[in-house]
Amino acid sequence: MGEILRLGLILMLVALVAAVALGFVNSKTAPIIEEQERMRRQEAMRTVTSSLGDSLQFDSLAVEGLANPYAMVDRRLAVVAVSDAVSGDRLGYTFVAYGKGYSSTVQTMVGVDSSGRIVGCSILYQQETPGLGANAENQPWIGQFEGKRISQCSVRKDGGEIDSITGATITSRAVSDSVREGLEAMREQDLFEGGERA
Amino acid sequence: MGKLKSFAGGTHPPDRKHLSSDKAIERLPAPETVCVSLCQQLGAPSEPTVKKGDKVSRGQEIGSQSGFISLPTHSPVGGTVLKVEDMPMPHRRSGPAVLIKTETEEGGQVFEPWPEFREHSPEEIVERIKLAAVCGMGGASFPTYVKLSPPPEKNIDTLILNGVECEPYLTADHRLMLEHPDDIILGMEILVYALGAENVMMGIEMNKPDAVELMREKGVEVVPLKVKYPQGAEKQLIDAALGREVPAGGLPLDVGVVVQNVGTAKAVAEAVRDGVPSLRRLVTVTGLGVESPVNLDVAVGTPFSALIEKAGGYREDVARLINGGPMMGIAQYTDEIPVVKGTSGVLALNSHEARDVAEGPCIRCGKCTDSCPMKLVPSRIARFAEYEKWEQAEKQGALDCIACGTCSYVCPAGRYLVHYIKRAQEMIRALRKREA
Amino acid sequence: MRLWGEFAKGIYKENPVFKQALGMCPFLAVTTSVENALGMGAASTFVVVCSNFLVSVLRKLIPRKVRIPCYIVIIATFVTLVDMVMNAYAPQLHRSLGIFIPLIVVNCMILGRAEGFANKNTVIKSLADGFGMGVGFTLAMILIASFREILGNGTWLAVNVLGERFHNQPVLIAILAPGAFIIMGFILGTFNILERRKAGR
Amino acid sequence: MSHLLVVVLSAGLQSQVDAIAQPALVLGAVALVLGLGLALAAKKLAVRKDPVAERIEEFLPGANCGGCGYPGCPAFAEAVAEGKAPPNGCLVVGPEVDEKIAKAAGQEVEESVKRIAVVRCGGGHSATDAFEYHGPPECASAMLVMGGQKTCPYGCLGFGDCVEACPFDAIRMGEGGIPVVDEESCTACGRCVDACPKGIIELWPAENDVMVACSSKDKGGVARKACSVACIGCRKCEKACPVDAITVDDFLARIDPEKCINCGLCATECPTGAIIDKVPARPRAYIDSNCVGCAICVEICPLDAISGEHKQRHEVDQEKCVGCGLCVSKCPTNAIRLVGALSYRRSEG
Amino acid sequence: MAEPRYFELAVSPHVEGHQTTRKVMFDVVIALLPALAAAVWFFGPRALLLVVLSVGAALVAEYASLRFMKRPISFVLDGSAIVTGILLAFNLPPAVPWWIPVAGSAFAIVVAKQAFGGLGHNIMNPALLGRAFLVASFPVLMTAGWIAPGRWQQEGTGLTTSGIPQEQLAEIEGADAITGATPLNIMKQTYDRETMDSRMGEGATEQVRESLSSGGTYLNLFLGKIGGCIGETSGLLLLLGALYLVARGVLEVRLPLSYLGTVALLGWVFGGSGWFNGDPLFHVLAGGVILGGLFMVSDMVTTPVTPKGRVIFGVGAGLITMIVRRWGGYPEGCSYSILLMNLATPLIDRYTRPRILGEVKKSG
Amino acid sequence: MSASMLMAAVLASPDTGGGGVNVAKMMAIILGAIFINNFVLSRFLGICPFLGVSKQLDSAVGMGAAVIFVMTLATLGSWLVYHLLLVPMELTYLRTIAFILIIASLVQLVEMILQKFSPALYSALGIYLPLITTNCAILGMAVLNIDERYGLGESLVHAVSAGIGFTLALVLMAGIRERLETADVPPALRGLPITFIIAGAMSLAFFGFAGLGG
Numbered sequence A: 001m002g003e004i005l006r007l008g009l010i011l012m013l014v015a016l017v018a019a020v021a022l023g024f025v026n027s028k029t030a031p032i033i034e035e036q037e038r039m040r041r042q043e044a045m046r047t048v049t050s051s052l053g054d055s056l057q058f059d060s061l062a063v064e065g066l067a068n069p070y071a072m073v074d075r076r077l078a079v080v081a082v083s084d085a086v087s088g089d090r091l092g093y094t095f096v097a098y099g100k101g102y103s104s105t106v107q108t109m110v111g112v113d114s115s116g117r118i119v120g121c122s123i124l125y126q127q128e129t130p131g132l133g134a135n136a137e138n139q140p141w142i143g144q145f146e147g148k149r150i151s152q153c154s155v156r157k158d159g160g161e162i163d164s165i166t167g168a169t170i171t172s173r174a175v176s177d178s179v180r181e182g183l184e185a186m187r188e189q190d191l192f193e194g195g196e197r198a
Numbered sequence B: 001m002g003k004l005k006s007f008a009g010g011t012h013p014p015d016r017k018h019l020s021s022d023k024a025i026e027r028l029p030a031p032e033t034v035c036v037s038l039c040q041q042l043g044a045p046s047e048p049t050v051k052k053g054d055k056v057s058r059g060q061e062i063g064s065q066s067g068f069i070s071l072p073t074h075s076p077v078g079g080t081v082l083k084v085e086d087m088p089m090p091h092r093r094s095g096p097a098v099l100i101k102t103e104t105e106e107g108g109q110v111f112e113p114w115p116e117f118r119e120h121s122p123e124e125i126v127e128r129i130k131l132a133a134v135c136g137m138g139g140a141s142f143p144t145y146v147k148l149s150p151p152p153e154k155n156i157d158t159l160i161l162n163g164v165e166c167e168p169y170l171t172a173d174h175r176l177m178l179e180h181p182d183d184i185i186l187g188m189e190i191l192v193y194a195l196g197a198e199n200v201m202m203g204i205e206m207n208k209p210d211a212v213e214l215m216r217e218k219g220v221e222v223v224p225l226k227v228k229y230p231q232g233a234e235k236q237l238i239d240a241a242l243g244r245e246v247p248a249g250g251l252p253l254d255v256g257v258v259v260q261n262v263g264t265a266k267a268v269a270e271a272v273r274d275g276v277p278s279l280r281r282l283v284t285v286t287g288l289g290v291e292s293p294v295n296l297d298v299a300v301g302t303p304f305s306a307l308i309e310k311a312g313g314y315r316e317d318v319a320r321l322i323n324g325g326p327m328m329g330i331a332q333y334t335d336e337i338p339v340v341k342g343t344s345g346v347l348a349l350n351s352h353e354a355r356d357v358a359e360g361p362c363i364r365c366g367k368c369t370d371s372c373p374m375k376l377v378p379s380r381i382a383r384f385a386e387y388e389k390w391e392q393a394e395k396q397g398a399l400d401c402i403a404c405g406t407c408s409y410v411c412p413a414g415r416y417l418v419h420y421i422k423r424a425q426e427m428i429r430a431l432r433k434r435e436a
Numbered sequence C: 001m002r003l004w005g006e007f008a009k010g011i012y013k014e015n016p017v018f019k020q021a022l023g024m025c026p027f028l029a030v031t032t033s034v035e036n037a038l039g040m041g042a043a044s045t046f047v048v049v050c051s052n053f054l055v056s057v058l059r060k061l062i063p064r065k066v067r068i069p070c071y072i073v074i075i076a077t078f079v080t081l082v083d084m085v086m087n088a089y090a091p092q093l094h095r096s097l098g099i100f101i102p103l104i105v106v107n108c109m110i111l112g113r114a115e116g117f118a119n120k121n122t123v124i125k126s127l128a129d130g131f132g133m134g135v136g137f138t139l140a141m142i143l144i145a146s147f148r149e150i151l152g153n154g155t156w157l158a159v160n161v162l163g164e165r166f167h168n169q170p171v172l173i174a175i176l177a178p179g180a181f182i183i184m185g186f187i188l189g190t191f192n193i194l195e196r197r198k199a200g201r
Numbered sequence D: 001m002s003h004l005l006v007v008v009l010s011a012g013l014q015s016q017v018d019a020i021a022q023p024a025l026v027l028g029a030v031a032l033v034l035g036l037g038l039a040l041a042a043k044k045l046a047v048r049k050d051p052v053a054e055r056i057e058e059f060l061p062g063a064n065c066g067g068c069g070y071p072g073c074p075a076f077a078e079a080v081a082e083g084k085a086p087p088n089g090c091l092v093v094g095p096e097v098d099e100k101i102a103k104a105a106g107q108e109v110e111e112s113v114k115r116i117a118v119v120r121c122g123g124g125h126s127a128t129d130a131f132e133y134h135g136p137p138e139c140a141s142a143m144l145v146m147g148g149q150k151t152c153p154y155g156c157l158g159f160g161d162c163v164e165a166c167p168f169d170a171i172r173m174g175e176g177g178i179p180v181v182d183e184e185s186c187t188a189c190g191r192c193v194d195a196c197p198k199g200i201i202e203l204w205p206a207e208n209d210v211m212v213a214c215s216s217k218d219k220g221g222v223a224r225k226a227c228s229v230a231c232i233g234c235r236k237c238e239k240a241c242p243v244d245a246i247t248v249d250d251f252l253a254r255i256d257p258e259k260c261i262n263c264g265l266c267a268t269e270c271p272t273g274a275i276i277d278k279v280p281a282r283p284r285a286y287i288d289s290n291c292v293g294c295a296i297c298v299e300i301c302p303l304d305a306i307s308g309e310h311k312q313r314h315e316v317d318q319e320k321c322v323g324c325g326l327c328v329s330k331c332p333t334n335a336i337r338l339v340g341a342l343s344y345r346r347s348e349g
Numbered sequence E: 001m002a003e004p005r006y007f008e009l010a011v012s013p014h015v016e017g018h019q020t021t022r023k024v025m026f027d028v029v030i031a032l033l034p035a036l037a038a039a040v041w042f043f044g045p046r047a048l049l050l051v052v053l054s055v056g057a058a059l060v061a062e063y064a065s066l067r068f069m070k071r072p073i074s075f076v077l078d079g080s081a082i083v084t085g086i087l088l089a090f091n092l093p094p095a096v097p098w099w100i101p102v103a104g105s106a107f108a109i110v111v112a113k114q115a116f117g118g119l120g121h122n123i124m125n126p127a128l129l130g131r132a133f134l135v136a137s138f139p140v141l142m143t144a145g146w147i148a149p150g151r152w153q154q155e156g157t158g159l160t161t162s163g164i165p166q167e168q169l170a171e172i173e174g175a176d177a178i179t180g181a182t183p184l185n186i187m188k189q190t191y192d193r194e195t196m197d198s199r200m201g202e203g204a205t206e207q208v209r210e211s212l213s214s215g216g217t218y219l220n221l222f223l224g225k226i227g228g229c230i231g232e233t234s235g236l237l238l239l240l241g242a243l244y245l246v247a248r249g250v251l252e253v254r255l256p257l258s259y260l261g262t263v264a265l266l267g268w269v270f271g272g273s274g275w276f277n278g279d280p281l282f283h284v285l286a287g288g289v290i291l292g293g294l295f296m297v298s299d300m301v302t303t304p305v306t307p308k309g310r311v312i313f314g315v316g317a318g319l320i321t322m323i324v325r326r327w328g329g330y331p332e333g334c335s336y337s338i339l340l341m342n343l344a345t346p347l348i349d350r351y352t353r354p355r356i357l358g359e360v361k362k363s364g
Numbered sequence F: 001m002s003a004s005m006l007m008a009a010v011l012a013s014p015d016t017g018g019g020g021v022n023v024a025k026m027m028a029i030i031l032g033a034i035f036i037n038n039f040v041l042s043r044f045l046g047i048c049p050f051l052g053v054s055k056q057l058d059s060a061v062g063m064g065a066a067v068i069f070v071m072t073l074a075t076l077g078s079w080l081v082y083h084l085l086l087v088p089m090e091l092t093y094l095r096t097i098a099f100i101l102i103i104a105s106l107v108q109l110v111e112m113i114l115q116k117f118s119p120a121l122y123s124a125l126g127i128y129l130p131l132i133t134t135n136c137a138i139l140g141m142a143v144l145n146i147d148e149r150y151g152l153g154e155s156l157v158h159a160v161s162a163g164i165g166f167t168l169a170l171v172l173m174a175g176i177r178e179r180l181e182t183a184d185v186p187p188a189l190r191g192l193p194i195t196f197i198i199a200g201a202m203s204l205a206f207f208g209f210a211g212l213g214g
């Protein structure tokens, strides 16, 4: 038994040291990682809303019941309200859409104006097949979304106005459907002005 | 007539029997010297009992039996022993043999003739067949007496006489049935008596309607069979005639059957009725490489060259000389080799008839599988054999192959399938022996 | 001189990939671009050097019976370190290497070196060995990644090398899974031929 | 329980240290439990297997990578112990370890003399064919057809079954139609010996450079007719051999490798060239001034090449000496050296 | 005594059968010619060009690999590479650029065939693996490039262009190419009808339905007057070729029959939009099933040799074909189903060894 | 750890949070793991045993069964530890090290138990167990389940399916390699190179399943 205890303790010692080291490094890197992530989102939010104005202000908007109905992952649809930094007028929104693509869950940052028209999209994260689905990141494909409204926002095969990437319909569908469903959820919450009702 | 009986698989090589099928049997006198092999039969060779310079009479024993699966050897002529040593043989590079200078073809009756064989017990008959050195004339030269002494627990109910002669070209059995039906029938009766079998039948392929008719007239029960190679192989014959399957690795006697060639029946008749040991056999000399194909009755030990001469000699173009039929026969590189009891044919093929295909890789067409009469997958066994995976070859049934050559014949890639399988069989047996 | 030998053997003579076929998973998975290969190579090299070092230092202290679990903990620690650091300072790369960073833990090469070499050799030699193996692994990855990136994307380290037309219509399969396997098969075959040539001379 | 841990931790430690101590405790606890478990398992598993396998396992990395084709190091160790796997099957460890494994497995028969395969036939294209053979190009296949196409029933068939069989690529088919063994690569594994259906390959000491390249037991005339380089049993070599290393039986000469001194005299005597001498040039013995004239060498030299007055410096007849070196080792004063072509054995191609 | 005479020695049997590998292969070539003629008639001389390029590349690749491996060059002429070349080209959309068949053939011969040891040793159908390679490598080109039959007669031979109509090329970059519809493309879209209708409202599928009915009558399907790969469209002429092969004893009927039968049966079971209302005839005639079933499922090298194994192969391939057609990402599953079953062929062979005559099967 | 806490944690897991099991999603997971994202042929996980243990059919089958078994067990262990220990304590960065420890000791434990209580099963599966410890498929599975945010049920289904997918690839490969034993593969490609090429061809053929269930 003594032998066994000794072995166990040695292993524990090694693990202790390892944990200490990791804990230390983690305490240093965790904030950086978090900051990185935040910056990336900020950056993306700015790009997709750049057409709304130069000095914008982003406020996260907690709307009850706004879950992304399409996302396969358990995340709330975090809608961020975009308003003019000077006047404070609400100009639109941004949110991240999650759609299950061919080999990953594609995350798309979407910017809409307050009437529900898309003003910009960019892919935040994807692990699709290089050369096929991964092309969704690139112009001109992702640029198609600009100016589209809810009803237009699906691939042509499904009757919408988005041309899918040849050989990568699944990815195209994932992006357009998740974007549309996000928009639909927001519409249900009456976030849009004007004619964007069913 | 209804559907002819047959077995599953098989093939139809062009039979070319017309070359010699209407040539009556001719008796070829013994040549100046005969070279008598001491391993005529399957099994152990016989021990020479004569030496250089000895005088021998026709029918005298010149080699003694040396085991259970073995037989004595007799001199087919009267004369002087010239030498006793290894000489080239049709089935091996060289083997023990006795060279005898022919002085007379008289005599030969060395046992008491038994015109009424029923006066003697079956045991006596079997003993006589043994002493007369009768072995199978159907190709494998298996000692006939062994087949007639089944273990007591096996009950033999049926004798099948094998008059199928499915090998292309060969016609000796056909002529024999036409010319000596009574000898065959007597031999058949003796065999039935020795075995105590209830049924007896004769299997004949329907390309010999005249023989079928003749035998029927004589009151023999004939099973007419579809013309298909290898209809004459005993397992296939039993399957066709009786619908019985000889168990894999088993013998016909496991299903209560003994199969004997018609020529064997004749040899049995002569041994019992006339008291003459087995000294001669019928040989078809044919092929497009000889001038005029013939069916000959020759003394064992006659060189192939003498037979060829009798058939008018070679034609211009002879590519291959074969002991036996074209499907299973063994190629010879010289004609200075003697006829043995297993020599059913001497074939001289010209370069058009002789197989000449470059071996290519197996294209897995499955034709070999479809036509293998044993329902093996020859391509696979051959692959294993080629890559020396003996164990796997054995698992695939290499030992069940009857070496009929059907697979090689049909193979579009020209694979030497039987050859590989035979090699596997040899290796497997050798390995088994080593392990035992 | 001896040290150089310990280092150099990892590059060709005992190359972990081509001679030992170890660590195939990350090797095939992340070599879709040279950049990834470099990143993965660096990460693996770091881990193998560090673990070799530590194992060698502790080789007298760790009892035989728990050595494998201890090595695993050591390796896992370094892997987690790399994971965190890369995530903080090279997030782009971290994202494209994905799950294969934690999987460095089970790269047989690293455990193999720990057990097969560092466990029995001095610290300095183990460092050289680990470094050699890491570099060997990295070079091998760069080799196959070059094939894959050039054929499959028309670029090398993101620089267009085969022209715009090819870049727009590359042999996509090279960066897909089958391409990885097949290219690897032919690379190994080529090595075999080279070996034979050398032996046959 | 986990919550309990949190409580304990946060109570006892400052939040700054928290970030480090917390993981340490959790991981330490996990490791302790597992370590105990593992150790216990190791103890309980004491019912171990083959001690040889266990010894082999010591040398293996324990990474269980499967690269060897066996499911893990223990399985591989067992396979080696049972002789089913080659000792160098592990891809991870280097050649030094391979050797240790081989030793542990006891497979390495400590051979004092390196052996190589030699083909006891020089026929090839010099031997006549009895007929043309149509069949699979393999020796074993040809063998089934009347023993192969060569007139000589003992000779090499030349289809190279041995070449195929060699796992080390040590044999190739030579120009003359006879397989050639590469001395460097041959490991004397004996595969070719088994593969040759004619049984004419033999493992022969690598040091012995002279051998009879024929296996024919036919009488001289017969053998000669079948092959121009056959041994005809003339016994000239027997007479020429200074150390009586050659015997001729069944019309075939045989060299006793133990006795043979590589002098090569038999080869020069053989009228058909059936004896092969691989030494390109021989050294000569040279006696220097250390010679005290003891005359031991005179006794030793099988060729009577040494002469000299008693107590005088002796001399070697350079014409007679064949460089066998027997005298060198026997000289009490180390006065004899072999000069010239010294490193012949390994320098040839 | 006369000069002794020596004869050649050979292993038995000493007579030869009537088939040789080369005859078998050239019979297949002959059997494919009618379909080739149809392809030229429907899709223009460009179809012929593609076939010639494909065959040429296959032969060159074969020659080069044999040379490189120092194997007998005579194998180049055994005809198998020609068959592979033709069949590969038959599996291409008619408007692909000229280098597509060249790349595909080279891959088929070098990777799928010679790397395994050449004729008879390959595991997977070289032509189909070549096609799979092309689809994975150039998805855009391989899924665009359909030509409506007879269109070339109005628009010129198109021999000089890349083959893909200009207006399509313009759209290819990152966007859907509007392709000359093939029957299966249309079929596939109707499967999505429920989703479409629920999303887009009733009537959204009208356009699709229309195109299906204009997709052609059975007669057009059977004659091949329909969009599709070069050699797959004319069921009639392919059948003609297959009958020739059966007559010549080259084609073994178990494979094609079990395959086509399974496709028909499953086409009825779930080939429609519900259960048991599919159109078996449509499923057999559309797409590559006839070409695949008659000439590629029956490639003996890559399919089982045992009688039972062949039936299993055919049924398995039929099943996968229909599953892919109904639920998979590709409109056609024929080629992948054959490749997948090729993978299982060694196993099938292993477990379907026929009962040896007289063998008593051990229970269990 | 109390039973109620465990229940709570399992119930709170994403897949069961709604109402019952989502059949379509399960189907997608199963088909995905077996055919589309086959661990070996498309995700590049577990290549080492795939190359090593595919020489003979018998061992391929044994290995496959062992992988399915261990994969399921390891998934269970790692999921519980992650969600019940690491997440509440915000120590998720320790997952790699924790998982590998869990897997290693689980395998050892299973080996011991099998050897003790079911020698028959041990001789069939046990010999493959050590090999599996350092198989990245197992660790990959644990990590993937976290990344994909699968609940416990989904994770287990995913594990079993991926194990089946692995076995499928392994068994097919073993059949092919046995056949290639008697094929004329060019010497330079014999062994590993041709195995890679076959794997590539297999992977290419598996593309046919793309989109199934998706």
Ligand SMILES: Cc1cc2nc3c(=O)[nH]c(=O)nc-3n(C[C@H](O)[C@H](O)[C@H](O)COP(=O)(O)O)c2cc1C
Residues within 6 Å of the ligand: A102, A103, A128, A129, A130, A132, A133, A134, A164, A165, A166, A167, A168, A169, A170, A171, A172, C176, E136, E143, E329, E330, F207, F208, F210, F211
């Ligand atoms: C290896 C491989 C990778 C693929 N990658 C993607 C991808 O990243 N995105 C995608 O939408 N489809 C991908 N697909 C194709 C889909 O499975 C599906 O066939 C396609 O999206 C539908 O084809 P279409 O766009 O031509 O209608 C891939 C297919 C294969 C075989």
Ligand SMILES: Cc1cc2nc3c(=O)[nH]c(=O)nc-3n(C[C@H](O)[C@H](O)[C@H](O)COP(=O)(O)O)c2cc1C
Residues within 6 Å of the ligand: B136, B138, B139, B140, B141, B142, B146, B147, B148, B149, B150, B151, B233, B234, B251, B252, B253, B257, B258, B259
């Ligand atoms: C070792 C051995 C024992 C045999 N024993 C008997 C036997 O007891 N009874 C019998 O009828 N046949 C026996 N046979 C003969 C075979 O059944 C068969 O007739 C013989 O091998 C020749 O057959 P074939 O001409 O078809 O090749 C035996 C064969 C061998 C090889």
Ligand SMILES: Cc1cc2nc3c(=O)[nH]c(=O)nc-3n(C[C@H](O)[C@H](O)[C@H](O)COP(=O)(O)O)c2cc1C
Residues within 6 Å of the ligand: B135, B136, B137, B138, B139, B140, B141, B142, B162, B163, B164, B165, B166, B167, B230, B231, B232, B233, B234, B235, B259, B260, B261, B262, B264, B265, B328, B402, B403, B404
């Ligand atoms: C492929 C094959 C074909 C055979 N063909 C015949 C044949 O046509 N006629 C015949 O009598 N024996 C033939 N046999 C020999 C028989 O199988 C059997 O051994 C013989 O009929 C037994 O009689 P026996 O011992 O009297 O020779 C053939 C054997 C084989 C293997």
Ligand SMILES: Cc1cc2nc3c(=O)[nH]c(=O)nc-3n(C[C@H](O)[C@H](O)[C@H](O)CO)c2cc1C
Residues within 6 Å of the ligand: E024, E025, E028, E080, E081, E083, E084, E085, E087, E113, E118, E119, E120, E121, E122, E125, E126, E127, E128, E250, E251, E295, E296, E297, E298, E299, E300, E301, E302
């Ligand atoms: C009936 C038949 C069908 C064939 N089908 C194909 C085929 O689908 N693909 C192919 O590459 N070769 C085919 N071949 C040719 C040949 O078998 C092929 O080149 C081999 O697969 C290469 O080893 C076929 C040959 C025949 C006789």
Ligand code: SF4
Residues within 6 Å of the ligand: B371, B372, B373, B374, B375, B376, B377, B378, B400, B401, B402, B403, B404, B405, B406, B407, B408, B417, B418, B421
């Ligand atoms: S395998 Fe044997 S029994 Fe079958 S066809 Fe070939 S030779 Fe005849």
Ligand code: SF4
Residues within 6 Å of the ligand: B361, B362, B363, B364, B365, B366, B367, B368, B369, B378, B379, B407, B410, B411, B412, B413, B414, B415, B417, E305
């Ligand atoms: S007949 Fe020939 S090519 Fe056909 S499967 Fe048999 S061995 Fe292969």
Ligand code: SF4
Residues within 6 Å of the ligand: D116, D117, D165, D166, D167, D168, D169, D170, D171, D181, D185, D186, D187, D188, D189, D190, D191, D192, D193
């Ligand atoms: S097979 Fe063995 S003994 Fe023969 S040459 Fe090769 S290594 Fe030497």
Ligand code: SF4
Residues within 6 Å of the ligand: D119, D139, D155, D156, D157, D158, D159, D160, D161, D162, D163, D179, D195, D196, D197, D198, D199, D200, D201
């Ligand atoms: S195996 Fe024997 S007969 Fe064949 S080539 Fe080698 S030495 Fe000569």
Ligand code: FES
Residues within 6 Å of the ligand: C022, C023, C024, C025, C026, C106, C107, C108, F044, F045, F046, F047, F048, F049, F134, F135, F136, F137
């Ligand atoms: S690296 Fe994945 S199993 Fe070895």
